[in-house]
Amino acid sequence: MNSAPTSRDRWIWLASAALMAATLGTEMVVPLGYAVWLTYFMAVGITLFQRRMEVPLLVAIGSCILLAVGYNVAPSSSNSAFSFVNRSIGGVAFLMMALTVMKAIGARREAADALWLQAGENVVGTSLQGDPTPRELADAAMRALCAQLNADVGAMYRLQGERLVLVGGAALPSQLPETLPAHTGQWGEIIREGRARRLEDSDSPLDIDTPLGRTTVHQRLLGPFTADGAVIGAIQLGRAGVSPARGLEMALLLQCA
Secondary structure (H helix, E strand, O other): OOOOOOHHHHHHHHHHHHHHHHHHHHHOOOOOOOOHHHHHHHHHHHHHHOOOOOHHHHHHHHHHHHHHHHHHHOOOOOOOOOHHHHHHHHHHHHHHHHHHHHHHHHHHHHHHHHHHHHHHHHHHHHHOOOOOOHHHHHHHHHHHHHHHHOOOEEEEEEEEOOEEEEEEEEOOOOOOOOEEEOOOHHHHHHHHHOOOEEEEOOOOOOOEEEOOEEEOOOEEEEEEEEEOOEEEEEEEEEEOOOOOOOHHHHHHHHHOO
C-alpha cells in the first residue's frame, strides 16, 4: 500500500483544523461553564478516516493546547467553578481517544497490507496456471510481478553451476546478457542470503526499450526464487522512476519466490 497522503487525507486534515479553529473562536465569546470545547473530540475523531498514524496524536495535543488557551480567553461566568477540572479530564480524554484512533489506523493498515500481499500472490499464481513451457512460465510470472509492483522491465535467471542463465522476463531489452556470474556482486549476495534487495541509480544492463529509444533503469528490485526451500535462481525488476521505499514490495518478492 502506498502511504503517501491522498486528497481525502488533506481534506480531513483541513476539516480537523477548521473544527479546532472554530471551537477556539466560539470559546472567545461563550462564557466559561459551557462545554463548547467538546467539539475538539470531533476534530480528533475524524482523523480516523485518514491514513497517517501520527495525525490523531498531533490533533489531540493541539486540542489540549487550545483547551488551555480557551480557558484563559473565555469570558467568566457563575458556572465556571468546575471548568478547570472538566477541561483537565477532557484533555486526558483527547489523548486517550487519539491513541485509540492510532490503534485503529494501524490495524486497518495491517489488514490492507495483508490483502495487498495476498492479491499479489494470487495474481502471480493465476499467471502460472495451465501447461506452459519453462520460458512461457517465466515470462508469465515476470509480467505478473511487473504489473503488481509497477515495474517497467523484469528478468528471471536460473542458477546453473557457477552461472545464472536467463530463462524469461517481461519487456526484456535486446542487449541483455544471457548469462551472468552467480556468486559475485549483488547476485551472489542475494543467492547466499536469500533476501530481496533494492538498488537505487546503480549501473545495470537491464534498460527499458521503447519505440523512442532506451531508458535507463533508476531503481531495481532483486530477489531470489526457490524450490523446496533452496535458492535456484534470481529475479530482477527495473523501474524508470524511483518510488518511495516500501518493505511490502520486498515481502511480495519473497512471498512469490
